[in-house]
Amino acid sequence: MKLGLVRRGYSKTGGAEAYLKRFAEAVIAAGHECVLFATRDWPAKEWPYERRRVKHGKAPLDFALELEGMQPSRVCDFLFSLERVLACDCYRAGDGVHAAWLERRGKYEAKWKSWWRNRRDKHHEMLRLEETMFRGEAARSVIANSKMVKEEIVRHYGYPEEKIHVVYNGVPPMLSPDESAKARAEVRRELGLNERDYVVLFAGTGWDRKGLQFAVKAINEAAVASPKLLVAGSGSKWQMPRSQRTRYLGPVAGLSRHLAAADAFILPTLYDPFSNACLEALAAGLPVITTAANGVAEIIQKNVEGHVVDEPGDVSDLARAIEYWAPPDRREAVKAQLHEKGQRFSMAENVRATLEVFEKVRGPWWMLAGAEAAGAKR
Numbered sequence: 001m002k003l004g005l006v007r008r009g010y011s012k013t014g015g016a017e018a019y020l021k022r023f024a025e026a027v028i029a030a031g032h033e034c035v036l037f038a039t040r041d042w043p044a045k046e047w048p049y050e051r052r053r054v055k056h057g058k059a060p061l062d063f064a065l066e067l068e069g070m071q072p073s074r075v076c077d078f079l080f081s082l083e084r085v086l087a088c089d090c091y092r093a094g095d096g097v098h099a100a101w102l103e104r105r106g107k108y109e110a111k112w113k114s115w116w117r118n119r120r121d122k123h124h125e126m127l128r129l130e131e132t133m134f135r136g137e138a139a140r141s142v143i144a145n146s147k148m149v150k151e152e153i154v155r156h157y158g159y160p161e162e163k164i165h166v167v168y169n170g171v172p173p174m175l176s177p178d179e180s181a182k183a184r185a186e187v188r189r190e191l192g193l194n195e196r197d198y199v200v201l202f203a204g205t206g207w208d209r210k211g212l213q214f215a216v217k218a219i220n221e222a223a224v225a226s227p228k229l230l231v232a233g234s235g236s237k238w239q240m241p242r243s244q245r246t247r248y249l250g251p252v253a254g255l256s257r258h259l260a261a262a263d264a265f266i267l268p269t270l271y272d273p274f275s276n277a278c279l280e281a282l283a284a285g286l287p288v289i290t291t292a293a294n295g296v297a298e299i300i301q302k303n304v305e306g307h308v309v310d311e312p313g314d315v316s317d318l319a320r321a322i323e324y325w326a327p328p329d330r331r332e333a334v335k336a337q338l339h340e341k342g343q344r345f346s347m348a349e350n351v352r353a354t355l356e357v358f359e360k361v362r363g364p365w366w367m368l369a370g371a372e373a374a375g376a377k378r
Contacts, residue, residue: 002033004076008054008063008083010041011205012251015276016082016094017046022172024049026351035076037067060084061125078358081139084129089361091139092354094169096273097152098126104271104293105209108313134159141361143167143354145274146295165357168299169274170350171283171342180260180284187261191247197226198326201262201286203255203277204269207235211268211291211312216241218268218318224326229266232258259284264325268312269294282306283342285335289321299345305338 007020024034028049035050036042039057052070057063064085072079081088082095102123133139134157142164144150150164175183193199200219204210212231219229220243229246231237232255237248252258255277259265265281266289272278274295278288282299288306290296297308307321325331 001077002035002075003027004035004037004072004079006037006067006072006079006081006083006085006088007042008039008057008060010039010043010046012046019094019169019276020082021046022170022347023351023354026347027355030351030355037070037072039063059125060122060129064129078362080354080358084126084133085138086129086132087138088140090141090143090358091133092143092145093149093153094145094273096149096271097156098123098130099156100152101209101271108270130157137163141165141357143357145169147298148293148295149273165353165360167350167353167357168345169276169279170345170347171276171280172347174280174283174339174343175256175260183257183260187257191230191261193228193261197228198224198264199228199230199262200264200266200289200322201230201232201258201281202266203232203252203258204267204275205233205235205251207233207240209270210272211270213240214268214312214315214318215266216243216246217315218266218322219243219245221315221319222322222326223319224323227322227326230258230262255280256284259286262286263328263331264289264322265306266290266318266322267294268309268318270312272296279342279345281342282338283345285339285342287325287331287334287338289318289325299341305334305341 005020005024007016010017027034035052036047037052037054040053040055042051054063054066057066063083068086079088081091134153137159142153142159144153144164144166145168147166150166153159153164154161202212202215215229219227227245231246231248232252234251259281265278265286267275267278268291269275270293272294278290278294278296281288282305288296288300291309291312300306300308302308307324309317309321
């Protein structure tokens with residue numbers, strides 16, 4: 001088959017971009033073809049396969065309208081979109097539900113900010129496209145990367161539940177035990193840390209949404225010896241609470257080396273459909289501290305594989321979770337279990353489950369191909 005993939009915009013540290021590249025590699029290795037429908041900012045070296053460029057569609061609605069004008073069905077058998085568009089065979093709601101995100105964000109910001117944000121064209125466009133995708137059923141089927149997102153789609157838009165399939169994210173191959181031990185020693189040496197330091201890692205961009213301010217406050221409050229919060233990702237540290245225990249690393253190329261150097265992972269997010277960084281942390285053997293507003297919470301056993309706090313702003317609860325995982329023997333006791341669990345969520349399993357959804361929507365590919373060939377002969 002020839003699979004059309006849709007993504008607006010490009011970020012070299014973006015989770016969706018990394019997912020699309022890994023997904024395309026796996027699909028092509030399985031014998032299929034891929035064509036990417038994207039904006040012009042995708043670097044050619046980051047997508048060595050066929051690509052169709054949307055010239056002027058940086059805004060969500062403009063992109064959707066221009067994509068529709070390109071008539072993707074003429075060049076591909078199945079359109080798989082990671083963007084809110086006007087029509088597709090399957091939509092992967094990896095960015096979650098915009099209406100749910102605005103609802104959650106409103107709880108943590110001044111009312112005037114919510115009022116101003118809700119007047120902006122971008123948010124009106126996103127909500128309008130969601131209405132089209134879900135209430136108008138422009139998406140023939142939907143893949144949600146958590147049960148949380150599936151429930152939000154049904155609650156906000158009444159989209160048929162039976163057309164929503166939950167397929168969890170997949171992680172890339174992790175470092176071997178020997179590679180991990182070497183990376184841990186190297187990164188700690190590079191950062192001037194010793195083995196006695198208790199290192200908690202935060203990773204992500206969009207620090208307001210990811211709840212970095214709460215992580216900084218929690219590390220300040222935690223009653224443990226030699227705590228260090230490492231922050232990987234871009235943002236303005238001057239807007240964060242002051243902290244002698246926090247170190248800002250800036251963007252990092254891949255998380256594996258820094259995960260190896262850490263003892264625990266924290267992401268007190270306001271809203272995250274299913275955090276790839278948290279999943280990678282589990283696969284690296286780290287306990288994960290996050291919130292109930294993160295789809296990853298569905299696969300974490302509290303006090304066994306990490307902590308799930310109800311509200312990101314509950315700094316005391318976050319601090320207690322940091323303290324709980326400070327003892328090295330407690331972390332060591334669950335490391336193998338965490339590593340094994342994280343490895344279950346492989347990219348190969350994600351691709352298998354995703355293609356299975358495609359088959360349910362269109363029928364088995366070999367049957368489809370046979371029908372098309374027979375039609376061509378007639």
